[in-house]
Amino acid sequence: MSEYILDIKDLHAGIEGEEILKGVDLRIAAGETHVLMGPNGAGKSTLGNVIMGNPVYKVNSGSMIFDGKDLTEMSVDERAKAGLFMSFQNPLEVPGLTMDNFIRSALRERTGKAIKIFQFKKKLEETCSLLDMDEAYVQRDLNVGFSGGEKKKAEIFQLLMLEPKFAILDETDSGLDVDAVRIVSKGVDIFRKNGGTLLIITHSTRILEGLNVDATHVIVDGKVVKEGGAELVETINAGGFEGLKNE
Numbered sequence: 001m002s003e004y005i006l007d008i009k010d011l012h013a014g015i016e017g018e019e020i021l022k023g024v025d026l027r028i029a030a031g032e033t034h035v036l037m038g039p040n041g042a043g044k045s046t047l048g049n050v051i052m053g054n055p056v057y058k059v060n061s062g063s064m065i066f067d068g069k070d071l072t073e074m075s076v077d078e079r080a081k082a083g084l085f086m087s088f089q090n091p092l093e094v095p096g097l098t099m100d101n102f103i104r105s106a107l108r109e110r111t112g113k114a115i116k117i118f119q120f121k122k123k124l125e126e127t128c129s130l131l132d133m134d135e136a137y138v139q140r141d142l143n144v145g146f147s148g149g150e151k152k153k154a155e156i157f158q159l160l161m162l163e164p165k166f167a168i169l170d171e172t173d174s175g176l177d178v179d180a181v182r183i184v185s186k187g188v189d190i191f192r193k194n195g196g197t198l199l200i201i202t203h204s205t206r207i208l209e210g211l212n213v214d215a216t217h218v219i220v221d222g223k224v225v226k227e228g229g230a231e232l233v234e235t236i237n238a239g240g241f242e243g244l245k246n247e
């Protein structure tokens with residue numbers, strides 16, 4: 001078995017009639033934190049969506065192995081059950097479904113058994129207090145009327161409740177005020193310390209402060225054009241993406 005929890009090789013994928021990912025290679029070992037950067041429209045969110053199995057996107061060729069299993073053969077539900085999670089750039093609003101009920105059914109889906117209400121409540125309370133969140137907030141309809149910052153906090157809350165093996169955070173930090181960034185960073189740190197593996201899509205160094213980044217990948221026009229350590233984030237923020245394509 002691969003030493004990587006996620007092993008993507010020469011992945012070509014896109015939408016009907018248009019290839020967006022043009023041969024992506026990406027390897028992440030269990031427990032590591034990786035950063036994915038790249039200019040707007042490079043294919044970062046598409047890569048996240050393809051890993052999660054969003055049916056809008058089609059895989060044309062290449063391989064994606066997660067935890068020893070071939071992802072390309074798996075449905076969205078099977079991928080979630082296998083321990084994949086993605087926090088979206090624009091989370092959906094779901095009127096009529098409260099956040100706690102959503103999380104409870106997601107947990108049931110994943111584990112195949114109902115979690116006891118008492119245990120569940122206890123974990124909700126603990127997670128609320130870890131993230132300095134009001135408990136009233138988890139009884140509201142999922143994302144309905146949430147501000148941008150509240151939506152992102154809600155996703156971090158779900159991350160800690162669902163405890164996936166692998167989480168993709170898609171620009172979870174964009175447009176957040178300092179307090180919300182602090183909560184997101186705290187949640188990410190707890191997830192990491194509990195052994196979770198992360199792929200963080202971001203332009204900002206704020207969320208990365210205090211995090212131990214194991215590797216950075218830069219994607220331009222559907223291909224990974226550069227890889228490096230944590231320092232690459234700073235290099236790119238100083239010098240931009242220009243020039244990377246031709247290296």
Ligand SMILES: Nc1ncnc2c1ncn2[C@@H]1O[C@H](COP(=O)(O)OP(=O)(O)O)[C@@H](O)[C@H]1O
Nearest residue numbers: 015020038039040041042043044045046047056
């Ligand atoms: N569902 C879609 N329909 C049409 N075009 C798409 C779709 N998803 C992504 N694209 C296109 O693919 C390219 C990469 O998009 P995206 O993955 O969102 O980039 P990034 O997240 O790096 O900014 C863009 O040109 C975008 O317009």
Ligand SMILES: [Mg+2]
Nearest residue numbers: 044045046089
């Ligand atoms: Mg994006």
